[in-house]
Amino acid sequence: MAAIVRVENLLKTFRIAERRPGLWGAVAGLVHRRHREVRAVDGISFELGPGELVGYIGPNGAGKSTTVKILSGILVPDSGLCEVLGRVPWKQRVETVARIGVVFGQRTQLWWDLPVRESFELLRDIYRIEPGAYRAKSDELIAMLGLERLLDVPVRQLSLGQRMRCDLAAALLHSPELLFLDEPTIGLDAVSKLAVRDFIRRLNRERGASVILTTHDLDDIEALCTRVLVIADGRILCDGPLSDLRARAGSRRSLTVDLVDPAASVDCPEAEIVSRDGQRVQLSFDPTRVKTADLIGRFVARHPVRDLFVENPPIEELVAELYQDARRDPPDLP
Amino acid sequence: MRPYLCILGARFRVQLQYRAAALAGTLTQLFWGLIRVMIFDGFYRSSTAVHPISLAQVVSYVWLSQAAFGMLPDRVEPELRDMIRTGNVTSELLRPIDLYWSWFCRCLAMTLIPTLMRSGPLLAVAFAFLELQTPPGAASVLAAAAAFAGGMLVSSAITALLSIGLFWTVSGDGLTRLSVAAAYLFSGMVLPIPLLPEALQKAAALLPYRYVLDVPMRLYLGHIPASEAPMHLAAQLAWLLVLVAAGRSVLSRGLGRLVVQGG
Numbered sequence: 001m002a003a004i005v006r007v008e009n010l011l012k013t014f015r016i017a018e019r020r021p022g023l024w025g026a027v028a029g030l031v032h033r034r035h036r037e038v039r040a041v042d043g044i045s046f047e048l049g050p051g052e053l054v055g056y057i058g059p060n061g062a063g064k065s066t067t068v069k070i071l072s073g074i075l076v077p078d079s080g081l082c083e084v085l086g087r088v089p090w091k092q093r094v095e096t097v098a099r100i101g102v103v104f105g106q107r108t109q110l111w112w113d114l115p116v117r118e119s120f121e122l123l124r125d126i127y128r129i130e131p132g133a134y135r136a137k138s139d140e141l142i143a144m145l146g147l148e149r150l151l152d153v154p155v156r157q158l159s160l161g162q163r164m165r166c167d168l169a170a171a172l173l174h175s176p177e178l179l180f181l182d183e184p185t186i187g188l189d190a191v192s193k194l195a196v197r198d199f200i201r202r203l204n205r206e207r208g209a210s211v212i213l214t215t216h217d218l219d220d221i222e223a224l225c226t227r228v229l230v231i232a233d234g235r236i237l238c239d240g241p242l243s244d245l246r247a248r249a250g251s252r253r254s255l256t257v258d259l260v261d262p263a264a265s266v267d268c269p270e271a272e273i274v275s276r277d278g279q280r281v282q283l284s285f286d287p288t289r290v291k292t293a294d295l296i297g298r299f300v301a302r303h304p305v306r307d308l309f310v311e312n313p314p315i316e317e318l319v320a321e322l323y324q325d326a327r328r329d330p331p332d333l334p
Numbered sequence: 335m336r337p338y339l340c341i342l343g344a345r346f347r348v349q350l351q352y353r354a355a356a357l358a359g360t361l362t363q364l365f366w367g368l369i370r371v372m373i374f375d376g377f378y379r380s381s382t383a384v385h386p387i388s389l390a391q392v393v394s395y396v397w398l399s400q401a402a403f404g405m406l407p408d409r410v411e412p413e414l415r416d417m418i419r420t421g422n423v424t425s426e427l428l429r430p431i432d433l434y435w436s437w438f439c440r441c442l443a444m445t446l447i448p449t450l451m452r453s454g455p456l457l458a459v460a461f462a463f464l465e466l467q468t469p470p471g472a473a474s475v476l477a478a479a480a481a482f483a484g485g486m487l488v489s490s491a492i493t494a495l496l497s498i499g500l501f502w503t504v505s506g507d508g509l510t511r512l513s514v515a516a517a518y519l520f521s522g523m524v525l526p527i528p529l530l531p532e533a534l535q536k537a538a539a540l541l542p543y544r545y546v547l548d549v550p551m552r553l554y555l556g557h558i559p560a561s562e563a564p565m566h567l568a569a570q571l572a573w574l575l576v577l578v579a580a581g582r583s584v585l586s587r588g589l590g591r592l593v594v595q596g597g
Contacts, residue, residue, distance in 0.1 A: 111344060
């Protein structure tokens with residue numbers, strides 16, 4: 001099937017005015033301004049197929065939000081190709097935004113002073129949604145997100161979690177085919193986070209909506225995404241399933257063992273001992289060099305063991321490693 | 335049309351929350367109007383020259399301008415200023431509607447709604463107690479009604495253009511200060527245009543501001559006869575078209591250089 005988002009070699013540069021510190025710097029700035037160019041998006045390319053749920057992650061300032069803003073027609077890139085639902089978003093902004101839904105976790109699109117219901121009705125008129133379709137869709141979203149009791153409250157009086165649920169509903173009233181979620185779980189408590197996550201999953205699995213999800217919360221990614229794009233300094237470092245990311249970012253696993261005898265000496269040539277705390281030993285090993293089962297078998301043969309378990313490194317560590325590698329030697333991407 | 339009318343309606347509902355401000359505004363206009371009338375009264379009494387506009391007409395001119403004070407295009411639209419400063423302008427760009435007309439509606443709401451809320455009581459008091467004249471004939475009534483409506487649109491187009499300028503200056507204070515001086519002087523708020531020195535009258539003729547207040551008010555008074563109304567209404571329409579075209583072109587340039595930082 002045809003890609004619904006196609007990005008090729010996208011480039012966006014911001015000019016930032018700099019000022020030397022102090023009063024003298026301020027005065028000097030009157031005469032001569034210094035500018036620094038920042039490449040927020042530096043030649044990225046990717047495609048998104050229908051029904052995909054892609055996690056888009058990267059450190060602060062990596063270019064995630066800038067990409068989303070270009071894709072949703074807010075910003076104009078310096079160069080590169082970009083098609084969203086067959087249209088160029090910054091040239092055909094009105095046609096594009098009529099068919100996408102966007103949620104910025106750090107901003108609200110609802111009318112601050114109006115009750116939620118009136119915001120929804122305004123959106124109905126702005127998106128020219130048929131009354132019947134609007135009623136069906138809003139009832140469905142209100143039920144899915146549990147908004148019944150929030151509808152008559154002015155937006156400014158909602159908590160962050162409540163507001164985010166309302167914002168999600170607002171972005172979906174016009175039944176968009178493609179959804180950009182920019183940090184939708186930022187600042188939410190555990191319960192709201194789970195509710196939002198569950199809603200996104202249902203939207204994708206049951207309704208077949210395509211989603212691009214930017215986030216710093218890697219639990220979001222583990223819970224939702226089959227594919228992950230990692231971006232740093234405006235370039236894509238990694239594009240593929242979560243398992244690829246794991247493989248790429250270092251393949252070591254950790255083995256934690258509780259010994260029967262806390263004073264026993266440990267001897268294990270296949271793995272590296274990371275820490276020892278009484279009876280508990282933490283080992284790190286490379287599963288491509290020694291099979292997990294073999295390692296455990298040999299270890300147990302040599303030492304009496306009370307308990308043991310194997311873990312993959314947490315995804316945070318994988319991503320942190322990737323980011324650091326990128327800083328050290330930028331990849332030669334086109 | 336429908337989405338734009340809805341934006342207007344939403345702004346109306348928000349503005350209706352500020353009833354106390356409307357009442358205070360009416361009282362302030364009444365007070366300032368009394369001072370202005372007394373000053374003109376003093377000047378006319380102390381002078382024997384032939385005046386280009388009679389004292390009775392000036393008094394009515396003052397009360398009309400006090401009632402229509404909210405129509406002055408003297409500042410940027412405050413919500414647009416905040417949106418552009420904080421980057422929330424993104425949510426405006428995500429709507430599938432024409433940005434210029436949606437902003438024009440905001441500016442129209444900003445001038446129209448307070449004017450509707452405040453002018454009624456003030457005009458009633460001025461009619462009853464403060465010598466506000468009625469128009470000389472039905473033709474003048476019609477001409478003035480059309481000109482006030484057109485003035486509202488010209489005013490909104492000026493406000494929209496100023497607000498779009500925020501893409502370049504961000505803070506908007508400078509724009510507000512410049513425009514407040516021009517709007518007061520050239521719309522007839524400081525002195526009726528016929529009383530301005532000749533050079534300033536010439537300048538006023540070249541600017542759109544007089545079509546916001548001065549021309550509609552003089553049509554009302556019959557100081558500009560109803561027979562000349564079509565010419566003035568045509569000029570007003572021409573200004574409206576020029577201002578809208580300028581606003582649209584500046585907006586599309588502003589969007590090209592838009593930078594929105596942060597999440």
